[in-house]
Amino acid sequence: LTKDLLMVTGTNGAIHKVNPAWTSEMGLPPEDLLGRHFSEFMHADDVQALSGHTLGPAPTYFECRMLDAGGGHHWYAWTTSTPDTEGLIYCAGKDIGVRKATEERLLELTENLTTFQESITDALYILDTEWRFTHVNAEGQRLLRRDLEALMGRGIWEEFPEAMGTTMHGMYHQAMESGDAVHFDLYYPPLSSWFEIHAYPSPAGLAVFFRDI
Numbered sequence: 001l002t003k004d005l006l007m008v009t010g011t012n013g014a015i016h017k018v019n020p021a022w023t024s025e026m027g028l029p030p031e032d033l034l035g036r037h038f039s040e041f042m043h044a045d046d047v048q049a050l051s052g053h054t055l056g057p058a059p060t061y062f063e064c065r066m067l068d069a070g071g072g073h074h075w076y077a078w079t080t081s082t083p084d085t086e087g088l089i090y091c092a093g094k095d096i097g098v099r100k101a102t103e104e105r106l107l108e109l110t111e112n113l114t115t116f117q118e119s120i121t122d123a124l125y126i127l128d129t130e131w132r133f134t135h136v137n138a139e140g141q142r143l144l145r146r147d148l149e150a151l152m153g154r155g156i157w158e159e160f161p162e163a164m165g166t167t168m169h170g171m172y173h174q175a176m177e178s179g180d181a182v183h184f185d186l187y188y189p190p191l192s193s194w195f196e197i198h199a200y201p202s203p204a205g206l207a208v209f210f211r212d213i
Helices: 021-026 044-049 097-119 140-146 166-176
Strands: 007-008 016-019 059-069 073-080 088-095 123-128 133-136 182-188 193-202 207-212
Touching: 021 059, 044 059, 073 097, 097 133, 123 140, 133 140, 166 182, 166 193, 166 207
Parallel strands: none
Antiparallel strands: 007 016, 007 088, 059 073, 073 088, 123 133, 123 207, 182 193, 193 207
16 A cells, blocks of 8 residues: 555645545544645644645645644645546645655754854865865955855866966875875965965865965
């Protein structure tokens, strides 16, 4: 038997029919559902967000949290048909709880990483495999004398052409080709500064920690 939630509703949202998965997956027997508006079984925060978008003359896709018999909620992705000649709409809901949990965890990790990057005292920038800036923390922007907006997505050798042919250029390429971290000091005339540089390669590119010495 499918674990997908299936239901037939009228254009007014009243439930006409449901499949056994509503009982096996959500603990809700058909007699508790029939005749009631399907939004009664949605998380209250999602009802307002989806108002006016869940049912209509065209097929629809939406995601929302559905309530089970115990008051818990589960994420489902719904697809709906167009109304048939009798004004009935056929709806199928697929459990996307694992995907949503993964998305929430990735968001949490991203937020934690951003906090870490901004809290470290060293300057930091990250380059992708095409040598483009994908992140520069606040200290990095200060030492490079560039705003994040001016660097994001830009190539390091185009933004800092004087670095071409220097120790930095050679060491960065060595790190990317060998997969080994490199450490060196460099004087960069355009910024009139000596930098201590530590570059760490990964399959995604190069993370560079540096400080003014």
